[in-house]
Amino acid sequence: MITPTKLIIEVLKDNIILNNTPIRLIKQTSPIDRTPCITIDDTGGIATTQKHITNITINDEPVQALMEKKNTTMQIHVWCDNEHDREEINNQIQNLFYQMQSDHYRFCQNYIKNTGNCKYLQGTCQARNNISDKRGVKKQCPEPTSYGYMNLFTKYHIIRNTFNLEPPFSVDDLSTKQPVLHSVFKCSFTYHTYYNIGGNTINNLIFDEELL
Numbered sequence: 001m002i003t004p005t006k007l008i009i010e011v012l013k014d015n016i017i018l019n020n021t022p023i024r025l026i027k028q029t030s031p032i033d034r035t036p037c038i039t040i041d042d043t044g045g046i047a048t049t050q051k052h053i054t055n056i057t058i059n060d061e062p063v064q065a066l067m068e069k070k071n072t073t074m075q076i077h078v079w080c081d082n083e084h085d086r087e088e089i090n091n092q093i094q095n096l097f098y099q100m101q102s103d104h105y106r107f108c109q110n111y112i113k114n115t116g117n118c119k120y121l122q123g124t125c126q127a128r129n130n131i132s133d134k135r136g137v138k139k140q141c142p143e144p145t146s147y148g149y150m151n152l153f154t155k156y157h158i159i160r161n162t163f164n165l166e167p168p169f170s171v172d173d174l175s176t177k178q179p180v181l182h183s184v185f186k187c188s189f190t191y192h193t194y195y196n197i198g199g200n201t202i203n204n205l206i207f208d209e210e211l212l
Contacts, residue, residue, distance in 0.1 A: 004072045004191065005042045007156045011100055011107070012038060012076070016092050018085060035180065036080045036089060044073035049190075056194065066195040071162075076185040078168070086181045090168050093185060097165045100152055103140045109150040120148040162190035 009025065016023040016038065024037045050069035055062060076093065080086040100107050105127035110119040118125040126147065130136030141149040153160045168183040 004046070004074060004156070004189070005040055007152060007158070008040050008074060008076060008187065010152065011096050012093065015096055016089055018088060023089060036078070036085050038089070038093075039077045039079070041075040041077060042072075044075065044188075046070050046072045053197070054194075058196070064197045066197060068193045068195075069190060070193060071188070071190050073186065073188040076187060078183040078185075080181045080183075083181065086183055090183055090185075093168075094165070097187075099139075101160075101163065102138065103144075103149075103151050105139055105141055107152050108141060109152075109155055110148055118147065157192040157194070159190045159192075162188075164188050 013025050014022045016025075018036060026037055026039055048068050048070050050067075052067055054065055054067045056065050057063070078086060078089050078093070080089065105111055105125055106113070108118075108125075108127075110121075111117075111125055112119060116125055116128055117123060126143070127136065127139055127141050130142055133142060135142050141147055143149075152158070153163070164187070166186040168185050171182045171184060173180045173182060
């Protein structure tokens with residue numbers, strides 16, 4: 001099942017690099033954990049604000065589904081032991097979410113990170129080195145409709161203009177033998193879930209941006 005936490009994991013996992021090493025993204029801290037690392041707190045809760053029956057199409061077949069509109073709030077925790085690492089990680093987190101919101105090619109679901117190829121084209125991603133038009137300069141897919149572009153807002157059924165990442169605030173613990181520098185990002189957004197009446201939760205729907 002698609003969950004809000006999976007969005008945060010997909011954006012951050014193996015994408016925050018410090019000294020040529022990916023920063024660990026872990027579920028929760030423990031006494032044996034070492035800084036720097038990142039944790040995600042999804043205990044802010046999920047509130048359902050709207051629920052109704054709607055008609056959708058799956059595999060060219062019309063079905064009825066129960067749609068729920070939900071709000072969620074999560075926190076991203078950054079743990080470090082020096083200011084240089086904290087600033088670098090915080091900047092990378094903010095930059096990644098800016099890229100996600102501006103349709104950067106790295107977050108297209110057809111982009112293969114290890115090869116730089118496009119699954120749809122079965123060849124080089126056309127956005128990587130394209131500077132010949134206004135979309136290329138912005139590192140966006142030059143032909144999103146023709147090339148089957150899909151961003152994370154569509155994948156996770158997120159209403160784009162509800163997504164908000166607040167600037168980080170500090171809650172450092174200076175009382176320990178080795179001070180722990182702790183920054184917190186607060187992230188909130190609204191998304192949809194769909195349940196096929198008589199079937200299962202639906203994960204693979206594709207919608208127009210305007211509908212989301």
